[in-house]
Amino acid sequence: MKMCAADFEATIARLQRGVVETFPHVPDSNNPQENLWVALGDRPLRIKLGIDPTGSDIHLGHSIVLRKLRQFQDAGHCAVLIIGDFTAQIGDPTGKSEVRQQLTPAAIAQNVQTYLDQVRPILDFETPGRLEIRYNSEWLATLDLRQILELLGTMTVGQMLAKEGFAERYAKESPIFLHEFLYPLMQGYDSVAVDADVELGGTDQKFNIAVGRDLQRYFQRPTLQFGLLMPILIGTDGVQKMSKSLGNYVALTESAASMYSKLEKVPDALVNQYIELLTDLPLEALPTNPRERQKALALEVVSQYHGRELAQQTQAELAAIVTQGQTAQASSIPEYSLSQFNFPVKLTYVLSQTGLCPSSSEARRQIQGGGVRLNSEKISDVEFTLDTPETYVNQVLQVGKKKFLRFVA
Numbered sequence: 249m250k251m252c253a254a255d256f257e258a259t260i261a262r263l264q265r266g267v268v269e270t271f272p273h274v275p276d277s278n279n280p281q282e283n284l285w286v287a288l289g290d291r292p293l294r295i296k297l298g299i300d301p302t303g304s305d306i307h308l309g310h311s312i313v314l315r316k317l318r319q320f321q322d323a324g325h326c327a328v329l330i331i332g333d334f335t336a337q338i339g340d341p342t343g344k345s346e347v348r349q350q351l352t353p354a355a356i357a358q359n360v361q362t363y364l365d366q367v368r369p370i371l372d373f374e375t376p377g378r379l380e381i382r383y384n385s386e387w388l389a390t391l392d393l394r395q396i397l398e399l400l401g402t403m404t405v406g407q408m409l410a411k412e413g414f415a416e417r418y419a420k421e422s423p424i425f426l427h428e429f430l431y432p433l434m435q436g437y438d439s440v441a442v443d444a445d446v447e448l449g450g451t452d453q454k455f456n457i458a459v460g461r462d463l464q465r466y467f468q469r470p471t472l473q474f475g476l477l478m479p480i481l482i483g484t485d486g487v488q489k490m491s492k493s494l495g496n497y498v499a500l501t502e503s504a505a506s507m508y509s510k511l512e513k514v515p516d517a518l519v520n521q522y523i524e525l526l527t528d529l530p531l532e533a534l535p536t537n538p539r540e541r542q543k544a545l546a547l548e549v550v551s552q553y554h555g556r557e558l559a560q561q562t563q564a565e566l567a568a569i570v571t572q573g574q575t576a577q578a579s580s581i582p583e584y585s586l587s588q589f590n591f592p593v594k595l596t597y598v599l600s601q602t603g604l605c606p607s608s609s610e611a612r613r614q615i616q617g618g619g620v621r622l623n624s625e626k627i628s629d630v631e632f633t634l635d636t637p638e639t640y641v642n643q644v645l646q647v648g649k650k651k652f653l654r655f656v657a
Contacts, residue, residue: 259323260285266312266525268451269477271458284446284474288323292377295320296444296460296473298384298435300332301359302351306366307497308549309481309490312525313448314370316478320446321378327371328442331360334385335438338431366500369553380442387441388434399433402466403459408432411455436460444473451477481525484642486515495638495657502639504554504562505623510642511546512566519545527552565624569644569652583656586637595620595632604647614647621646 263285270284280287287293297317299310306314317327336356351359364381372378391399408429409415417424432455439447439460447457457475464472480489483496490497498510514522516538523529523541527548534541543563550559584602599611599620612630614620620627623643634640640655 256289260288262528263288263316263319263323266316266478267476268479269454269475271454271475271477273474281472284476287445287474288325293320293325293445294328294443295325296328296330296439296442296447297449298330298332298335298438298447299363300336301356301363302336303492304359304362305492305499305501306363307490307492307499308526309483309497311370311500312478312481313450314367315526316448316476318371321372321375326378326380328380328382328444329367329371330438330442331363331381331383332435332438333357333360333383334388335431335434338427338434369500382442384434384438384441388437396430399437399463400430402463403429403433405429412452432456432459433463436463439473440464440467440469443469443471445471446474446476448476448478450480452480453477479521479525482518482521484510484514486518492638495641497638498549500553503623503625504550504558505566505625506639506643507553508546508550508559508562508566509623509644511549512542513642514542514545516542523548562624566644569621569624569646582653584653586640586655586657589634589637591637592633592635595622595627595634596630598634598645599647602645602653604645604651604653619648 272282273284274282277283278286280290295317297313317329321327333353333356336351336359337353409418411432414424414428416422435456436459438444440463444460444464447460449457454475454477457473457477461473461475482488483490483494484498485494485496488494488496492499498507502510511522519538519541520531523531523534523545527545529544529548534544547559547563550562554562588601589598595615596608596611599605599614600608605611605614611620615627615630615632618626618628622640622645624646637657641657642654644652644654646652
């Protein structure tokens, strides 16, 4: 575990990258209970990250804390990934204006598998001692009423109403159900169950993480966890947080072309944050030109999930599409709003409606002849269907060598 001073400083710098807040934190203290960066050199720590499988896709916004977890793994610590199969039945009420719909066990089980498949490119699953995958139903499902009442007795209603979202809902007289009060307590109890030394989360998770530390103290655990908060990623629209429902997201499962196309168009004001949070690229060594930084960002992120070779190939192919489609500059590619379609919609219909093909029959002929590409990927299935509009924002549809359009929301 011990490393030379220079290596230790480099490790600390990497772990601090992008971090908004560490708490508690007394920067001048040599006490490992007050200064996480001192504790890191003391022994291997247990780094907790909880994820509730409430959906099927993980996007780049979710990947920020997962990447930080991997950095702790690489520094010699143990990642404790808690799959909230029990808490997902309630759903985190943070930031929600209304009660969340409760999921069935079958839906949760299906989401769990997709989540694990998607985090594999990020976390170290191979090195012994670097990863524990735990399911919080292991301890939460066995709590009896006496133990639940004991948990409820550790927090007042006033304290709970201080949580983000609850105060607003209470002021608006929106219903707050008692089972929602249990969520931060159950997430906090996860920290008790696994003896977490550090818990990672977004800035919206500070309340929940603090509850975990308080419960560790209440149950007299050997260590009290630090909280390490990462920023909430703004979506590709440059306005609101990345979210599938808003269509401003980049999913980890997207094709290389789709992922690259979205990232190379990230607003200039967000490029540096994206690079800092989603890559290990040194900001000071990158080109000053925003366009070149966008390309570096897109290439690096696509490389993480699809490999360097495919990322470079995608970059070259998309650049060729833009070049072929230019009459003067890239902005000359016409745009077409996806809002004009009712989804799901067949590609043959899209081609005829947008004018790229004069008819659906001609669209079928072009597809069969290999003349249709979506973000440089050849479409050969005449039954190809665009499922949801969010997936295709900013993608380029091409027929032949000279007909192009770019989808917009």
